[in-house]
Amino acid sequence: MVSGRSQQSLLAEGLARQGHVAPAVEACYEALRIDDADAIVHALLADLFLDGDFYDQAIRAAARAIEIDPDCAPAYLALGLAYDRRGGMWDQSILVWHELAEVVPDLVIAHVQLGEAFSASAFPKEAIEAWHTALELDPTEARAMYNLAVAALKREGMATALPGFRRAGELDPSQDDFFFALAGVCDDGEPAPDPNDVEPNRSSRLTAAFALAFEEDYFAASDLINLILDDDPDDAETLALAGYLYLKQEAVNEAMAVALRAIAISTRMPTAVYVLGAAFHKHSGLNRSAARVFDALARAVPEEPMPHVLLAESLLGLQQFSAAKQAYLRAIELDLACVRARFGLAAVLLTEGEHANAAWEIRRAAYYDTRRQGFFWQLYDAYAAGRD
């Protein structure tokens, strides 16, 4: 035993973290043969069953963990997700998310999930309250915002809902990730350099400016951009980055101006095209222009889901729902875990009266969002640390 846990339990955990589901399940059973009353192993088993879409088994394992230890937060998460994904068990789901919100009151996801369970059970007011609570705890919680946008759509139509979708999209980090992917910048784990230590040449300055922008040090990045533009005001790549920085500081027209200048210099600069589209996207009267730009971007980088999502959102503003649906479907085809596309698709399905399919898309979005953010492991680690 290490830290009160059997070797088999630790082995199961290690295998599960590496994604080896079947051997991890086997190791869990081994661990339970040694100690059947180990809540953390039951919780882990529940998550593994969930991963394999064995909902009933997941429910049983999670319920057993909670029976052994009513404070076993990861088991509540697995149980709630299993109820949600199984469908038709919304009453139980509401209870579980309530419990989790009580066990870990500042766990934002519990309130988001609670809202979704309320919504699925046709309690729209309670759902909206839960999502507002989530946003009070974390104003950057994109999924709560997406859900509020869908709720607005149901009550007042797309024109009211669309700003909510856009706001949620801005909270969603995937749009910034897309810009940096277009620029060929990836997170290498190294901190951005000190601007004073950067070599006085274009390449070093631009690389450093991107790194600083990635770390959201916009002022330092701007200083380096100015130095590059002093040498060459027609540097389209640098202008595109300048546009991105303006966008991040809510200076939409400034972003539009420098992006238009960049495109006037070179039409083959996807980062500038993106900045221009994103600037248009922020003006409700410019949906047509935004759609045109994002359509061009989607053609330029057809394997990236984000331009299809942005195109779809512009098409929603033009009430071209079928075209928006196609764009969302393409985005999901490219990235099954694209939460923003799934919520958008749910909205389009609602405009077609496809309520069950819309609810399914929201459930899938919830699943991928929860996985992506690693909530189970966060709760698991906190619970394991608490036991030790």
Add this chain to the structure above:
Amino acid sequence: MADDSSARLYQAFVSHDPAAAINVVEGVKKSGVAQEQLFDHLFAPAMALLGGARASRAIDEYTFTQASVVAEQITSFVTPPTAAQDTGITVLVGTMHHDLHETDKAITAAALKEAGHRIIDLGVDVRPAEFLERAEETGARIVMVFAQMMSTARSVVRVREMFSANGRDDIVIFVAGGPFSADVSLAKSVGANGVSRGAESALRLISKVAAKMGAAW
């Protein structure tokens, strides 16, 4: 359009002169450029000039910011109107008597309204007589009845009967809801002129009727 109009608009931006900027826009409009083209043909080139001036340091950051504020102030003059123009077409929408489903109706009504149609929303649980009364009151000639249950979908026939009994066979009735989408013959059997399969479908149906009736509106 005068060739230098974008340059003049740019000049108005950097001079922080919204009135001059509006004058340029109005002048270009008077020369025959359509509202829909103003953004692409006038505003965007002026903004590109502004971006270029910022890049070359022909203007400083403060002037750039102030110019962008002026650009923001005149954006509504160069973008297409956000609300569609009034089509003059009045549509009555409501959910059938004994049916309380509201979502589809709300979404469709909002889409039609945004497209410029005059929407009279009668709400849910609407009696057939109420459709008739409101059609008489408002002069509406299109009625969209929503029903999400088989029983209420079948009872839409009472709306048609109510209009027929009062000599209003000219009223166009569209139906919407799961039962009608699943079985198109049901719509025919209740005397509907068509089935709306969602907001976009409703927009298409109304446009089709409007085109067919032409000047009669």
